[in-house]
Amino acid sequence: xxxxxxxxxxxxxxxxxxxxxxxxxxxxxxxxxxxxxxxxxxxxxxxxxxxxxxxxxxxxxxxxxxxxxxxxxxxxxxxxxxxxxxxxxxxxxxxxxxxxxxxxxxxxxxxxxxxxxxxxxxxxxxxxxxxxxxxxxxxxxxxxxxxxxxxxxxxxxxxxxxxxxxxxxxxxxxxxxxxxxxxxxxxxxxxxxxxxxxxxx
Numbered sequence: 001x002x003x004x005x006x007x008x009x010x011x012x013x014x015x016x017x018x019x020x021x022x023x024x025x026x027x028x029x030x031x032x033x034x035x036x037x038x039x040x041x042x043x044x045x046x047x048x049x050x051x052x053x054x055x056x057x058x059x060x061x062x063x064x065x066x067x068x069x070x071x072x073x074x075x076x077x078x079x080x081x082x083x084x085x086x087x088x089x090x091x092x093x094x095x096x097x098x099x100x101x102x103x104x105x106x107x108x109x110x111x112x113x114x115x116x117x118x119x120x121x122x123x124x125x126x127x128x129x130x131x132x133x134x135x136x137x138x139x140x141x142x143x144x145x146x147x148x149x150x151x152x153x154x155x156x157x158x159x160x161x162x163x164x165x166x167x168x169x170x171x172x173x174x175x176x177x178x179x180x181x182x183x184x185x186x187x188x189x190x191x192x193x194x195x196x197x198x199x200x201x
Contacts, residue, residue, distance in 0.1 A: 047174075063088060069087045071085070073196075076098075091125065092125055093123065094165060101151075114140075114144075123167060129175065142169050159197060164193070169189075
């Protein structure tokens, strides 16, 4: 009887072990890590001068930043999706009106300016100099600002956003001088962002 009882116990334990193994085999694998975000960003200051012959010539300066030098952040507030990009002397900032985002977020959203105060995107720009920073509230003070923020993909489950931006802001002061009589320029900004994590604000 004892041998029979022991045999039953061993069989029961073996069966239980098989059940536990089967259950552990069904454990979900951990979610894969988010992909590393990648960025592109550049700026250019375009000056137009009059030539002796009466024509026009373009001069200027600009920077194309290394991808490793660009820091991008995205945050979701109750009213706006904020996108912030910093590299070297450049800091481009955008606020996309959430009420104007499509359901999937993808689409092209135009920049707000004095001529178009209800467009979807507020933008500002900061140029860093050795003595501080020059701040341009482009949407508030530029008469005719052109450009957009384009969202090409949004993964709502993982909260990853990808897209691009471009800005053309005419009649801006030269950030490298404090002279009020210095020639004005057109500020050009462009960039791309991929798999940027959107965090709640």
